[in-house]
Every structure is written in structure tokens, then in C-alpha cells.
Amino acid sequence: MNKYIIKIDNVWKTYTMGEVQVHALRGLNLEIKHGEFLAIKGPSGSGKSTAMNMIGALDVPTKGSVYLEGKDISKFRESNLAQLRGKKIGFIFQQFNLINTLSAIENVMLPMVFLGMPVGERQRRAKKLLSMVGLDKRYGHRPTELSGGQQQRVAISRALAVNPDVILADEPTGNLDSKTGSTVMDFLKKLNRKENKTIIMVTHDDELAKHADRIENIIDGKIIKGGKK
């Protein structure tokens, strides 16, 4: 088995807007072990989200390779990437990104629908995940009927729906007050410690970053050395 669940090898991402070329990533290198909790820090516009998109198979690099479980996915077609995301990756976003027309439990079940899981199993699993984050009284609520913290907990349940190996969290507490933010952090830590999930989290907050096993700094689309071990 591979030592690294994710390996980013000299990845460039260039956006062309008319005459101007924006290099969001300039030769990014990153290796993440199975079961590791990694925090990524860096100033705004440094390429953190772009890097997350590469790791999460949402996008492919302009140059370089991305290995997921030893497989180079940098040349994959969209339909294969979608399948990969659906099975292996769980996303948690700063803006929660729930579907407003669906209830909490339906939101959690959605990745399982896309994976073609039978309805009974879907419901059982979604209920279990929602009660795990303390939302067993909120199954039928729409996102607009939930607080920010509750929405983010639904999003965590959704990220865990298909039991993926990797959880990507792009500023998961950015829209929450510090108290709610720390409960969300506790969930992430628990997932890492108890369920051995690989977690990659983008954050601005030094305090939050301290919960991670390792911190990497991105500046101008590259990793700057000097994280804690």
C-alpha cells in the first residue's frame, strides 16, 4: 500500500483571462499520509482553495500530477473525477453549501443517491450521522430553518455520508462564532482520531491550526517550509 494517500507533484494552475495569465499555483508540492490531519495556512489569494480543488478532484492541474491513492488523476475526464469525488472525498465548505430545497436528512442522503445506495441504507446511515452531530431532532428541517452551526454540522454529516477516506474542509469555521467553531473543530478532530480519516483543512486561525498534526504555509502558489511536525 502507498505511504501517501495524496501526492501533489509540481502542480501549476494557470487561469487565462484575456491577455492576462494568473498563476494560482506555481509548482506546488505536497505529500499527505493516510490518517493525517493537515492544516493549510496562507494569505488571501495565495492559492489555498485552488490547491484544495486539485486534491478534491474538482479540477485538474495545468501542469504537474496529482496522485490519489497512487493513481494519477491529473488527466482524468470529468465523469471519472465525479465518480472519484462521490466515493473518496468529503467536502466541507465555509458557506456550508447545503441544497436549500432539500431537508437536512435529504441533504445528507444526496451523495448516497448519486452513488446508487438503496433507500433503506441511505436513511439509516443519514439518521445515524445526524444524531452523531446532535441533530436527531432536525431531520426534516430545511437549511434556512437551521443556525449556521447546525448547517455546518449537517454539512459534516453529508461529507461523511459515503464514508470517504479524505475530508477536505476549506475554512470550515470561517462563518461561525468561536464557540460554535470549536465544536465543529472537535468533530473534525474526533473523525481524525477515532475514524482515522485523512483531514485537510484550510484556515486563517492559528489557534485552530494547532489542532492539526502538521501545518503547511502557501504563499504565491507554493509551499513555504517551516511547519510544525
Place this chain on the structure above:
Amino acid sequence: MLIDFVKISLNSLRYRKLRSWLTMLGIFIGIAAVVSLIGMGEGLRVAISGQFGFLGPDIFSVQASGLNLAGPPGSNTVNPLADDLYKKIEGLNGVEASFNRHIESGTLEYNDIQSIGMALSVPSGENRKAVETMLNLEVESGRLLKDGDNKRIILGNGFKDDKIFGKGVSSGDRVLLSGETYTVIGILEKKGSFIFDQSVIINEETLLDQFGDDGTTDLIAVKVKDVKNIEKVMEDVEKILRKERDVDLGEEDFVVASPQQAIESLNSTLFAVQLFVYIIASISLIVGGIGIMNTMYTAVIERTKEIGIMKAIGARNSTIFTLFFIESGFLGFVGGLIGILLGLGIANGMSFIGRQALGSELIQASISAELLIGSMLFSFILGTFFGVMPAIQAAKMHPVDALRSK
């Protein structure tokens, strides 16, 4: 899986109720127009065919044409048919019987209430039986007329009803026909034809006695021996009349027509009307379809973020396509369903009003299963057809770009 997609799509439509309804409006107006107008036209066709239907296919009529200011067909023309013409026609090859028919309009009075009636003559002697079978005359009560039945008449089934005189007429009652007293000796069976159900059957001599004999007839009825030869016999009759009345081909002042022909010409008129309805409805449906497309494009733009989220959690392009495709198909389908219900309502409502106004049971909307299924299918296909492009646009969105949108 598909059922889950349907649920998700319906959720989205329900979430934007007002817009969904407004979009469907375009479809259901078009479908309602098709169903109601075609249904009523078809009903009308059946009804009018029924009016002629009591005449057999082996019968045709000859009438003078030209100026007909008022009154029943064939009367009041400039140059009426001579009353001895029928004998010449009877002499033709292939003709089984030919006889004069007099039609007079007059007033009918009963229970101190007057009504307009149409008196149809029945000839005496051998031809009586022929007319009776030709018109399929049968009484519901009382009896048919016999030779020498002076001052006696038979009434159509419609007069039995209270509507006309405030009180139904039955056999044995006395009524006034244009001022003279007659005894009703029979009531005809119901024909379903309002011309017939409100007519007065009277012996030819009696009618000529009262309304005067000017040596002309309103109509000559001709029965052929073999239906297959009817065209040929009609041509022969036309020849005789042209010679008799001294007119050239193409300048006839008379009409030789079979009920069958009348029905055919009616059918072609109604077909033209229905075609027109189809064209108008098609335009309205295409506009409705473009409405669906517009709504779906708006939905795609508006839900760009949602598309991004779904892709991030594993939705493939085909998944996104299916979700939007179902939505537009559903808009078409439900629009069509409501349109059909609305159309059925309008058609039946209109024919109900028609029945009340004319006091006739004749006007019935006739809506076939084919029309209903066809409309249903068409509106569904319309929805999906106009939904394809927006659904493709949604499916092709790049997940990162979609996620970045507001």
C-alpha cells in the same frame, strides 16, 4: 435512482411554485384550446351528421336555388320547382320513387302559447309508405297518418316537452296550426335532430288546402334503386332540370344534393376550422415551450451554485442533465394535464350552455381518448424538447466555476 431524481426535481419546482405555475400557464392554455375547440368541433360534426343521418344513403333531393329570403329551404325562391317535375324524374332509369315534398313554416299554438313550427308533407297513396320508410317515421304514441286524415297531424317528439308550450302536448290534444284547429293523432319517436323533433307531419292535400297550391313544390325527393348508381342518377336528374328550366351547365338555379354530400362538405368545412385551431394552438404551444426553455435557463443560472455543490458531492454531468430534464418534462406534462382538464371543462360547459339555449340535446362535446393521450404526450415532449438545451448547459458547467458563483 430515477425516482430519487424525480423527487429532487419536484422539490425544486415546488420551491419556486409561482414561477412553475406561470410557466405551465403557457402550455395549458394551448392544450385547453386544442382539447375544447377540437372537442366541440367534433361534437358539432357528429350532431350535424345526425341531422342528415335519418335520410338513407340511397336518397337525394332536388331544390330550387337562388334567392331564398326567408323560410324553409326550397321555398320562396325566384323560380320554384314545378309540381309535375317529379313524374319526369320517376321515369328515369335507376329511380325507384320520386315525390314532391312541401315544407311550410307556420305558427303552432297550444295552451295559449305560440311557437314557430315547420310543417312537412306526406304524400297520399303508394308514396306514403316510401316517405315513411325514407324518413324512418315511427310514432311513440298514437298512430301514423292515413289517406283522408283531414285536420289531423303528427307532432315531433320535442313538443312533448313542457319547454315549448309550458305544457307538453300528447296525442288527442287539439292545437292551432296557423290559425286552424287540428287534432294531434300521434307523437313521433325521438330523433335527436332538432329540425325533426320540432316539426309537424301533415298530409299533402291538407297542407295544400290550408297553405294554397300554386303548382310548385319545395323539394323533390328521389330514391334510387341501387346506391352505387346514385351519382349517375343525380347527373341525369341535373340534365333533365337544365333542359326543363332552360339553363346552361354551371348556371344552374337548382341544387341536386345527397345528404351524404352535405355531410362531406360539412366535414371539409369543419376540417378547415379544426386545422385553423391546430395552427393557432401550435403557435401558442411553441410559445409555451419557449416559456419553459426560458424558465429552465433562468433556473440553471440561478442554481449554478447548487449545480456546483451537487458535482462536488459526486453528481455526474448526466445526473445534472437528468435533474433539469425531468423538471422541464414535468412542467410540460403537468401543464398538459391541467390543459386537458380545463379543455374538458370548457367543452362540456359550452355545450351545456348550447343545450340550454337551443333546448336541444344535440350539442355534445365529443373528445376522443386519442385527442387526450395525444395532447398529454405532446405537452410532455414539448417540455423535454425545450428543456434539452438548458439541461445541457447545466450539465456542462465546470464544478469549480459553479461553486465559485454567488
